[in-house]
Amino acid sequence: MPPAHPFDDDKLREECGVFGVVGVTDAANFVALGLHALQHRGQEAGGIVTHDAETGFNQARRMGLVRDNFTSADTMxxxxxxxxxxxxxxxxxxSKGQTAIRDVQPFFGEFSMGGAAIAHNGNITNAMSLRRELIERGSIFQSSSDSECIIHLMARSMGRTIPDRMEEALRKVEGAFSIVAMTRTKLIGCRDPLGVRPLVLGKIGDGWALASETCALDIIGAEFVREIKPGEMVVITAEKGVESHFPFRPNRARFCIFEHVYFSRPDSILGGRSVYETRENIGRELAKEAPVDADLVCPVPDSGTPAAIGYSLQSGIPYAMGIIRNQYMGRTFIEPTEQIRNMGVRLKLNVNRALIKGKRVILVDDSVVRGTTSRKIKEMILDAGAAEVHFRIASPPTAWPCFYGVDTPQREKLLAATMSEEEMQTHLGVDSLKFISLDGLYRAVGEAKGRDKNAPAYCDACFSGEYPVAPSDMIEQGFQAKTAAE
Incomplete structure (x- = not known):
């Protein structure tokens, strides 16, 4: 199945989104709405599991978008x-960029004390070794997903309840996980001890909701209560409400800083901060660090927009929509000829020529991964008659792959892994190229003194190469992690 935007291969792919409710009538409708709000976190496939006293557990897993699969009366x-x-x-x-229906979550398992379903956002960095061990002991896997390891570990646990079994299973897991799970009566949420991926709690009437982001609570009219804490497990029932446990050894939180830069929706709240306001602050910091004389500040739609607004406000250079996005560029677009394929990014983005012609333009984007799209956009801007093109990037150079639930190219395919900033500028063919510094990014997300090198407040491995959890499976395959000396 093609990516959501076939010509946009120059972004880090969103990882996954999870959502759950308990104590509401027609739970599936609430779940479908929540998943629709989280569609930016994953567009290849979706699934819903519910439980009803008469019919038991019910599930539907589909390829494609929520709006195409979970809106018909027949499905619901x-x-x-x-x-x-x-x-x-x-x-x-x-998974090499391909999804099969067998890999679509939630996964379901039947245990001695009843059934349970589980949905996972993140990545298990020791999944390969766990999988080998489980297969040697007789487990039969139905998918290629690392998340299925959790179900098998639960099946081998001797815990008396499903939450007990989940706790035992997750203690054997390394990496990043935000999980929503369910039994016949209980909604369960859990974050890994570092809290790399987000998970929030909401209240809707007499019921409760768990979601990857607050925007999914907004769509169902739920009240945001709080974030699930790193290392916390909540067990929620309609009768007793929320019970909180901390089954893991305490650790210093390392939330993914790229959630602030790109992954989360701008109308969500992370760590008590508006994502939109944080991105605007990133633009302001970028303008302080990398000023340039120009006539217009233009975002690369849509992810660069808040940072571009911040850059404009800080610099005093007018903000303008110099690039217009075709909102109807969907995943089903067919490429009938080589000529159309060569149009590439022009099928998704178009330059506002009357605005750009003769102007010195600052283009603000959230990141540069491979650099392919950046080069095409630069060519479009110059073809429209721009006098100068300056790139300003609202994140530090992405030089290291993520192993915590983000689809990142191999390191050698990351532009910043093989080129200096000056070499990237030459490669892209722009008049100037500047990235926000890691300290500047930390200041923008609320760390006034920048990044504490001895105790960073976030996971920033994609920029720094410092992995808070060793990617043991990848190291086993020969990946060279950054050493302390580097």
Whole structure:
């Protein structure tokens, strides 16, 4: 299945989104709405599991978008119940960019004390070794997903309850995980001890909701209560409400800083901060660090927009929509000829020629990964008659792959892994190129003194190469992690 935007291969792919509710009528409808709000986190496939007293567990897993699969009355009628969880997926690096229906979550397992379903956002960095061990002991895997390891570990646990079994299973797991799970009556949420991926708690009437982001609570009219803490497990029932446990050894939190830069929706709240305001602050910091004389500040739509606004406000250079995005460029676009394929990014973006002609333009984007799209956009701007093109990037150079649930190219395919900033400027053919510094990014997200090199407040491995959890499976395959001396 093609990516959501066939010509946009120069972005880090969103990882996954999870959502769950308990104590509401027609839970599946709430889950579908929540997943729709989280669609930016995964567009390849989605699934919903519910439980009803009469029909038991019910599930539907589909390839494609939520709006195309979970809006018909026929589909929603097979998902009755007052409790349900769901998942939207984009396949991560380990799956080689392809999703099969067998890999679509939530996964379901039947245990001695009853059934349970689980949906996972993140990546298990020791999944290969766990999988080998489980297969040697007789487990039979139905998918290629690392998340299925959790179900098998739960099956081998001797815990008396499903939450007990989940705790035991997750203690054997390394990496990043935000999980929503369900039994017949319980909604369960859990974050890894570092809290790399987000998970929030909401209240809707007499019921409760768990979601990857607050924007998914907004769409169902739920009240945001709080974030699930790093290393916390919550067990929620309609009768007793929220029970909190901390099954893991305490650790210093390392939330993914790229959630602030790109992954999360700008209308979400992370760590008590508006994502939109944080991105605007990033633009302001970028303008302080990398000023340039120009006539217009233009975002690369849509992810560069808040940072471009911040850059404009800080610099005093007018903001303008110099590039217009075709909002109807969908995943089903067919490429009938080589000529159309060569049009590339022009099928998605078009330059506002009357605005650009003769102007010195600052283009603000959230990141540069391979650099392919950046070169095409630069060519479009120059073809439209721009006098100068200056790139300003609202994140530091992405020089290291992510192993915590983000589909990142191999390191040698990351432009910043093989080129200096000056070499990248020459490669892209722009008049200037500047990235925000890592300290500047930290200041923008609220760390006034910048990054503490001895105790960074975030996971920034994609920029620094310092992995808070060793990517043991990848190291086993020969990946050279950064040493302390570097």
């Amino acid at each position: 009628q097979i998902l009755p119940g007052t409790i349900g969880i769901g998942h939207v997926r984009y396949s991560t690096a380990g």
